[in-house]
Amino acid sequence: MDAEPEYQGPVVTVDSVLFQLIQNELYVLLTQRAYEPFLGEWALPGGYNHRGETTHEALAGVLGRKAGIEYRALPLTMQLYTFDNVARDPRGHTISVTYMSLAHKAVPAGSDTTQNPQFFPVSKLPKLAYDHKDIILYALQRLRSRISHTNAIFALMPEKFTLTQLQTAYEAVLGHKLDKRNFRKRWLALDVLAPTDELAKDGAHRPAALYRFKQRKLQTLDPTFA
């Protein structure tokens, strides 16, 4: 950079795409705007990135204030993309550094906030403010890619789960069914799951073995996993 005292740049904001599974379907957290522009419309939780705070700090503040979610307790967060269309905010040039988080049973604390945080199914989104629909669709594409070559799905799962639950989670994110035999064979060959000595009991089926991830942090899967 050259010395340039009169620099005028875009406004910097952060937005959060927080996904979780609810009853075998992929949901995303939205808040209802309490201010203009887009007053009353649904939007991703977002806000300003002020001078002196990192984007992570800004994000933690936004999720706490607007959705009652404790950002640092979320099992996985990844920077997604910086959206920079100069016309994306009607108030003027504003870029958004977006993050994707994955959670399991995160509950927005609606009563502490002013922005009515709620989870919506990704397949049935309401009308959204700004370019937030594009951001969610981009995040979904990245999530699908991520679970195809990393263990990121762990962050959407309970600590212990059956292989059927794991497959159901994949199917919810990918939006299509997977072959049960291939799925099991591949996952058990990957050496990222450990059996527990517990069984899941549910009425209709015979008890199934419960597994856990050996590591609950992001790792790349062997690329032969489909």
Add this chain to the structure above:
Amino acid sequence: MDAEPEYQGPVVTVDSVLFQLIQNELYVLLTQRAYEPFLGEWALPGGYNHRGETTHEALAGVLGRKAGIEYRALPLTMQLYTFDNVARDPRGHTISVTYMSLAHKAVPAGSDTTQNPQFFPVSKLPKLAYDHKDIILYALQRLRSRISHTNAIFALMPEKFTLTQLQTAYEAVLGHKLDKRNFRKRWLALDVLAPTDELAKDGAHRPAALYRFKQRKLQTLDPTFA
């Protein structure tokens, strides 16, 4: 975002990580700083993102002015990450939206610029300004991941190439040797290469078939490719 007229945000800059292969080794484009801070040190080509211009427009300006490179002629550019450590610039809180570009035989036009643009081997980087060494190492990691599950390598290659040249390009990026038989078998099974009806002639070896990529734009490879 809430209405907030007194917003003061970080300065926004862009930085370019431009990789290319030179004599079977991975190189990155650096420029020599003509201003404080870090006067005289090597750095990624970078500069301010002004209000009213996208990060791509800022990047195109930077690469043209500081390195004599025509950004829009580069075969592949991907947004990498937004680096946001508040102390990364000694002048004050400055975020950098970084991009990774891949090129084949891009030549910096040194005489038109003030910043001495040169390609350096990634394995022998000089002392670098800011957090630019971290940015390059992050980009290298992403490039390795990208070529493992996409056809991104096309952007580092000439239009026509032998399978040996393709393997050599992979080895240069990955930093280790690959098994020739497996490499060929996998690539030919992927259905992303087309044979040309030409042969490469070089003295010491028997002529080898020249291939081209069916598409010279980013596509995901079958995940069974290692």
